[in-house]
Amino acid sequence: MTYFPEEVVEHIFSFLPAQRDRNAVSLVCKVWYEVERLSRRHVFVGNCYAVRPDRVVLRFPNVRALSVKGKPHFADFNLVPPDWGGYAGPWIEAAARGCVGLEELRMKRMVVSDESLELLAKSFPRFRALILVSCEGFSTDGLAAIASHCKLLRELDLQENEVDDRGPRWLSCFPDSCTSLASLNFACIKGEVNAGALERLVARSPNLRSLRLNRSVSVDTLSKILMRTPNLEDLGTGNLTEDFQTESYQRLTVALEKCKMLKSLSGFWDASPLCVPCIYPVCAQLTGLNLSYAPTLESSDLTKMISHCVKLQRLWVLDCIADKGLQVVASTCKDLQELRVFPSEFYIAGYSPVTEEGLVAISAGCPKLSSLLYFCHQMTNAALITIAKNCPNFTRFRLCILEPGKPDAMTNQPLDEGFGAIVRECEGLRRLSISGLLTDKVFMHIGRHAKQLEMLSIAFAGDSDAGMMHVMEGCKNLRKLEIRDSPFGDAALLGNVAKYETMRSLWMSSCTVTEKGCQVLASKMPMLNVEVINEVDESSEMDESHGGLPKVHKLYVYRTIAGPRDDAPDFVKIL
Amino acid sequence: MSVETERSSTESSAASGLDFEDTALTLRLPGSDPDRKRASTSDPDCPSPTAAAADSPPSPKAQVVGWPPVRAFRKNALAASASSARTKFVKVAVDGAPYLRKVDLAAFAGYTTTTSAAAYDQLLAALQDKFISHFTVRRLGNEEMKLVDAVSGTEYVPTYEDKDGDWMLLGDVPWRMFVETCQRIRLMKSSEAVNLAPRAAR
Numbered sequence: 001m002t003y004f005p006e007e008v009v010e011h012i013f014s015f016l017p018a019q020r021d022r023n024a025v026s027l028v029c030k031v032w033y034e035v036e037r038l039s040r041r042h043v044f045v046g047n048c049y050a051v052r053p054d055r056v057v058l059r060f061p062n063v064r065a066l067s068v069k070g071k072p073h074f075a076d077f078n079l080v081p082p083d084w085g086g087y088a089g090p091w092i093e094a095a096a097r098g099c100v101g102l103e104e105l106r107m108k109r110m111v112v113s114d115e116s117l118e119l120l121a122k123s124f125p126r127f128r129a130l131i132l133v134s135c136e137g138f139s140t141d142g143l144a145a146i147a148s149h150c151k152l153l154r155e156l157d158l159q160e161n162e163v164d165d166r167g168p169r170w171l172s173c174f175p176d177s178c179t180s181l182a183s184l185n186f187a188c189i190k191g192e193v194n195a196g197a198l199e200r201l202v203a204r205s206p207n208l209r210s211l212r213l214n215r216s217v218s219v220d221t222l223s224k225i226l227m228r229t230p231n232l233e234d235l236g237t238g239n240l241t242e243d244f245q246t247e248s249y250q251r252l253t254v255a256l257e258k259c260k261m262l263k264s265l266s267g268f269w270d271a272s273p274l275c276v277p278c279i280y281p282v283c284a285q286l287t288g289l290n291l292s293y294a295p296t297l298e299s300s301d302l303t304k305m306i307s308h309c310v311k312l313q314r315l316w317v318l319d320c321i322a323d324k325g326l327q328v329v330a331s332t333c334k335d336l337q338e339l340r341v342f343p344s345e346f347y348i349a350g351y352s353p354v355t356e357e358g359l360v361a362i363s364a365g366c367p368k369l370s371s372l373l374y375f376c377h378q379m380t381n382a383a384l385i386t387i388a389k390n391c392p393n394f395t396r397f398r399l400c401i402l403e404p405g406k407p408d409a410m411t412n413q414p415l416d417e418g419f420g421a422i423v424r425e426c427e428g429l430r431r432l433s434i435s436g437l438l439t440d441k442v443f444m445h446i447g448r449h450a451k452q453l454e455m456l457s458i459a460f461a462g463d464s465d466a467g468m469m470h471v472m473e474g475c476k477n478l479r480k481l482e483i484r485d486s487p488f489g490d491a492a493l494l495g496n497v498a499k500y501e502t503m504r505s506l507w508m509s510s511c512t513v514t515e516k517g518c519q520v521l522a523s524k525m526p527m528l529n530v531e532v533i534n535e536v537d538e539s540s541e542m543d544e545s546h547g548g549l550p551k552v553h554k555l556y557v558y559r560t561i562a563g564p565r566d567d568a569p570d571f572v573k574i575l
Numbered sequence: 576m577s578v579e580t581e582r583s584s585t586e587s588s589a590a591s592g593l594d595f596e597d598t599a600l601t602l603r604l605p606g607s608d609p610d611r612k613r614a615s616t617s618d619p620d621c622p623s624p625t626a627a628a629a630d631s632p633p634s635p636k637a638q639v640v641g642w643p644p645v646r647a648f649r650k651n652a653l654a655a656s657a658s659s660a661r662t663k664f665v666k667v668a669v670d671g672a673p674y675l676r677k678v679d680l681a682a683f684a685g686y687t688t689t690t691s692a693a694a695y696d697q698l699l700a701a702l703q704d705k706f707i708s709h710f711t712v713r714r715l716g717n718e719e720m721k722l723v724d725a726v727s728g729t730e731y732v733p734t735y736e737d738k739d740g741d742w743m744l745l746g747d748v749p750w751r752m753f754v755e756t757c758q759r760i761r762l763m764k765s766s767e768a769v770n771l772a773p774r775a776a777r
Contacts, residue, residue: 078641160646162647273749274755293649296751300749343645459644
């Protein structure tokens with residue numbers, strides 16, 4: 001192969017889009033390393049602190065699409081203190097210096113400033129797509145910069161970000177010459193947008209396929225927009241809570257009927273049940289439906305809508321749907337692949353209207369189900385065993401029983417056997433979150449059977465260090481392990497230190513790890529950053545002793561070739 | 576939200592066979608039956624909120640940081656909708672009573688009452704509490720509801736005025752639609768209730 005001209009080698013590599021494959025070929029020899037790195041178009045950085053931005057840009061100067069992830073997953077649940085890190089600035093600055101051909105940037109759980117967005121907008125003449133997920137630190141002024149300067153912008157996708165709203169001006173910053181928009185999602189912007197500016201923008205965007213509005217957009221504006229977008233495939237509605245005005249909703253129905261390509265529907269902020277019949281005309285063509293922001297829809301409203309959705313593959317819904325609603329889903333949505341059932345009340349443990357029965361019904365009716373996120377207030381081993389047998393194709397299984405440490409609702413036993421059945425039957429399982437009363441036995445099952453498992457989330461589970469050690473020993477493909485409020489200490493942490501270099505990261509909070517244990521880990525494994533995060537607050541456990549040593553409140557361990565980071569705040573100690 | 580008295584009495588109740596919970600003073604919606612399952616004995620050293628959560632239903636005190644694992648964005652979005660438009664007070668008039676009362680329609684139909692029928696029952700029970708001491712609720716075969724004053728024998732028909740200004744019979748439409756469209760409620764004497772809007776065809 002080394003006798004082929006480089007252009008031929010490069011052409012062969014173009015058939016290897018997957019990062020893992022490209023990483024592999026670059027290890028073969030120096031020539032291949034060079035050819036690969038100069039032709040690499042997509043780079044994915046799973047942990048922004050695993051490598052320095054300059055090094056990425058130096059190695060891959062011709063990258064077109066860059067993805068970077070920042071904070072650990074538990075940051076979603078406020079377990080990572082603010083100002084911990086995850087800054088986008090260094091990445092955007094490095095890219096602006098070293099790869100001006102950049103076209104797409106994806107960032108998740110990072111802190112992005114308006115200055116960085118402005119730099120981004122002005123540095124990359126071919127920039128086309130900005131996707132920000134669960135980020136913070138910027139305002140609508142930053143969006144205004146993107147709109148103003150990115151002449152070829154095709155995609156602006158803002159998913160669940162904390163955006164400081166400085167007014168509706170930003171939407172008007174798209175110049176009249178901007179006609180390339182294919183995807184616009186501003187559902188997370190809290191304030192008003194200028195309806196006229198929005199309508200004009202849509203009118204001059206013939207390629208628009210995906211449009212997700214925020215809750216300020218009125219039904220009338222939505223109707224007007226839909227009349228202009230017959231090719232729309234994905235819609236996030238605006239406000240559907242207005243006083244029932246028959247004419248408005250009739251116009252909406254007519255407009256929706258025109259959208260023959262519509263496959264995916266979301267939004268429904270506080271939707272009025274009276275709007276539900278408007279959606280009926282498109283239900284039969286939907287493959288994706290997100291009703292998880294509509295706590296105002298009762299089980300009967302939801303089932304009436306869903307009973308029309310025979311092609312549904314992805315459903316996100318609140319637990320108000322209740323078990324009987326899930327039975328309707330099971331009998332209607334035979335192609336269902338992904339289901340998420342979110343809790344609508346967070347602090348009333350024991351009041352979720354969905355139980356194990358709903359999930360059993362779904363598993364019986366929807367054999368293609370592969371991805372599940374299910375919040376409920378009770379579960380049983382028998383149900384989990386049945387579910388595992390009905391749906392052996394799970395790749396993602398996340399079960400959250402709202403009350404921590406709750407046992408089997410019928411037998412009062414731990415749920416070890418139920419989850420054991422899941423990992424035994426679902427050989428392709430890549431992601432697992434467990435909950436309820438669990439002993440070390442469940443970890444024995446996981447270590448023995450979950451051979452494809454890449455991500456495991458543990459909360460309020462286990463009896464001893466042995467639990468965590470089963471997982472560290474048995475799960476050969478484990479990349480991310482996150483644990484909270486479980487009795488795992490130094491012995492578990494240090495049981496298999498070499499494994500951390502094969503993983504992206506480990507998170508442990510409110511466990512029984514001590515600072516001494518962390519020191520030992522840091523000294524044995526110089527290729528890891530061992531971050532001890534100790535905030536001083538009322539719930540601090542600094543004074544509690546475990547063998548006479550202060551316990552570590554939060555621990556974040558990750559492999560890195562960048563060394564200790566220099567942007568860590570005072571409360572983070574890197575050992 | 577319900578407030579419950581000390582549970583220590585239940586320990587002795589198990590021995591004596593008497594269930595003091597039945598006589599405990601509580602503030603809760605009529606007919607609602609909170610979870611009275613006792614949790615397995617809780618370890619006082621255990622920091623988990625299991626015991627607290629199982630013993631006392633709606634109590635915001637048993638909160639663990641970051642639990643349940645729901646993104647802040649979603650929590651905030653649902654909290655925003657919870658705080659907005661979560662009361663709907665309407666005037667209630669009863670023929671023959673000198674003054675009107677107000678009732679919050681949004682207070683009915685929580686998790687313990689997910690059916691329209693149950694919500695309507697709760698509303699009637701609440702009206703009963705407010706106005707007449709000796710009501711019975713009579714549900715006829717065709718699902719019409721009537722309130723009968725056991726003392727005077729007077730029959731009342733519950734009606735409401737909708738957004739179009741028409742007087743409708745309570746109970747025909749799903750609960751949520753009723754809450755949205757109801758402007759005021761009137762308990763009409765049966766003898767006067769002759770010209771109500773006809774019931775929607777099934």
